[in-house]
Amino acid sequence: MTVEFISYSGAKAGQPNAHMIASSGGRILLDCGSERRSPPGYLGEMERPDVLWISHAHGDHCGALLDLMEKWPKLVVMATKDTVELLRVALDGGRSASISARVDAVLRRIRRVPWRQFRSLPGVEGARIMAVEAGHIPGAAMAVLEIDDGGRTRRVLYTGDFCTHDQIVVKGAGVPVFEGGVDWVICEAMLANDKEADSLEYRKEADALRLAVEEAAGPVLIGVSSIGESAEVAALVGGTKKRVMVDEYLREVLEVSREALGEERWSKLTFGDRRRLKGHLSADGVVIAPGDQYRRKTAAAVLAEPLISDESATIVVLNRARKKTGAGRLLSARRGGLVDWQGRDVKLGASVIHRRLINHAPRWQLKGFLSGLGAEKTFLVHGTTGARWGLKRALKSDGFEGEVEVVEVGERW
Numbered sequence: 536m537t538v539e540f541i542s543y544s545g546a547k548a549g550q551p552n553a554h555m556i557a558s559s560g561g562r563i564l565l566d567c568g569s570e571r572r573s574p575p576g577y578l579g580e581m582e583r584p585d586v587l588w589i590s591h592a593h594g595d596h597c598g599a600l601l602d603l604m605e606k607w608p609k610l611v612v613m614a615t616k617d618t619v620e621l622l623r624v625a626l627d628g629g630r631s632a633s634i635s636a637r638v639d640a641v642l643r644r645i646r647r648v649p650w651r652q653f654r655s656l657p658g659v660e661g662a663r664i665m666a667v668e669a670g671h672i673p674g675a676a677m678a679v680l681e682i683d684d685g686g687r688t689r690r691v692l693y694t695g696d697f698c699t700h701d702q703i704v705v706k707g708a709g710v711p712v713f714e715g716g717v718d719w720v721i722c723e724a725m726l727a728n729d730k731e732a733d734s735l736e737y738r739k740e741a742d743a744l745r746l747a748v749e750e751a752a753g754p755v756l757i758g759v760s761s762i763g764e765s766a767e768v769a770a771l772v773g774g775t776k777k778r779v780m781v782d783e784y785l786r787e788v789l790e791v792s793r794e795a796l797g798e799e800r801w802s803k804l805t806f807g808d809r810r811r812l813k814g815h816l817s818a819d820g821v822v823i824a825p826g827d828q829y830r831r832k833t834a835a836a837v838l839a840e841p842l843i844s845d846e847s848a849t850i851v852v853l854n855r856a857r858k859k860t861g862a863g864r865l866l867s868a869r870r871g872g873l874v875d876w877q878g879r880d881v882k883l884g885a886s887v888i889h890r891r892l893i894n895h896a897p898r899w900q901l902k903g904f905l906s907g908l909g910a911e912k913t914f915l916v917h918g919t920t921g922a923r924w925g926l927k928r929a930l931k932s933d934g935f936e937g938e939v940e941v942v943e944v945g946e947r948w
């Protein structure tokens with residue numbers, strides 16, 4: 536195959552994604568990484584792409600967009616409509632007016648790719664792209680590339696982050712079926728080795744969270760990641776009888792999912808600034824605030840402080856809770872014991888609830904998805920090296936026939 540694959544960033548877990556597909560017709564960059572956490576100098580090593588595809592509006596996939604546009608001002612950028620809307624929040628994040636103006640200028644130029652219709656890739660001869668729902672977060676899309684390779688069409692699927700189970704707002708990924716199959720798949724593997732995730736049922740976790748919120752007598756605080764998780768949680772607790780107030784900062788994100796949330800749930804959400812959120816908690820209300828791991832200085836961490844010693848309060852931790860974060864500290868303390876909260880010991884009176892609303896594919900989904908596609912070559916990215924080797928072995932022991940590559944940054948295929 537004269538089509539080439541090279542990964543500039545994002546083979547490992549937590550490393551932002553930037554992968555390139557190159558053919559004689561041109562170069563397509565799949566996500567653009569982030570200057571902060573990608574390998575140092577990766578943008579300097581990159582060959583100039585003709586088109587950049589942004590799979591979804593998470594910083595580890597779109598973080599370097601402004602840097603790229605500065606380096607290559609004529610670069611064509613493509614994404615789904617919802618991704619473009621969420622990119623404003625992902626890239627801007629309440630920063631200065633001059634950054635906002637740059638973000639606006641870049642966003643206006645992005646070409647919107649509709650769902651499930653092929654579009655040509657400007658500047659890449661003989662190639663086209665189609666967006667397929669990826670689950671994960673609103674707007675997230677897999678890219679199907681069709682590239683002319685000396686009279687034969689090569690098909691490459693880039694999953695970005697995905698999951699096949701339905702969440703509340705975002706439906707699960709569709710598995711694209713093509714006559715003649717797919718030649719290459721570039722697949723994320725974030726949860727490939729997460730045994731707990733493999734046995735979780737999204738619905739059960741969501742129901743348990745809803746019940747805990749409904750039964751709480753006192754204030755409830757839910758720290759969420761801004762893009763994706765906030766809409767899911769708003770949909771979930773918006774369906775309870777509780778009065779819910781959402782941090783004003785999240786309004787723009789939730790607007791994108793307004794239709795999916797439905798007018799009834801939407802009308803039950805109120806938005807407020809820090810002062811109003813505090814008041815709402817004092818009146819035993821439910822608050823959704825940004826800060827999924829209750830990291831220092833996030834809205835969720837600030838609002839949590841007075842609740843920690845309050846025995847009537849409930850603090851909800853979702854998904855990841857690394858040890859050193861506020862979430863990790865809350866989870867490792869016993870009720871009645873002490874929590875180390877920003878250098879100060881605070882007695883834990885609140886009940887702390889941990890629920891995982893996963894939005895990546897756990898191993899069983901990865902195996903089913905990849906077996907269904909049956910690609911000649913599968914490139915595993917975006918997961919620890921151990922997890923990706925584990926998935927490769929699991930696929931092989933299931934009799935998977937295609938080649939499976941555990942990608943290293945800088946390698947070429």
Ligand SMILES: [Zn+2]
Binds near residue numbers: 591593671696
């Ligand atoms: Zn993501």
Ligand SMILES: [Zn+2]
Binds near residue numbers: 593595596696917
């Ligand atoms: Zn990611």
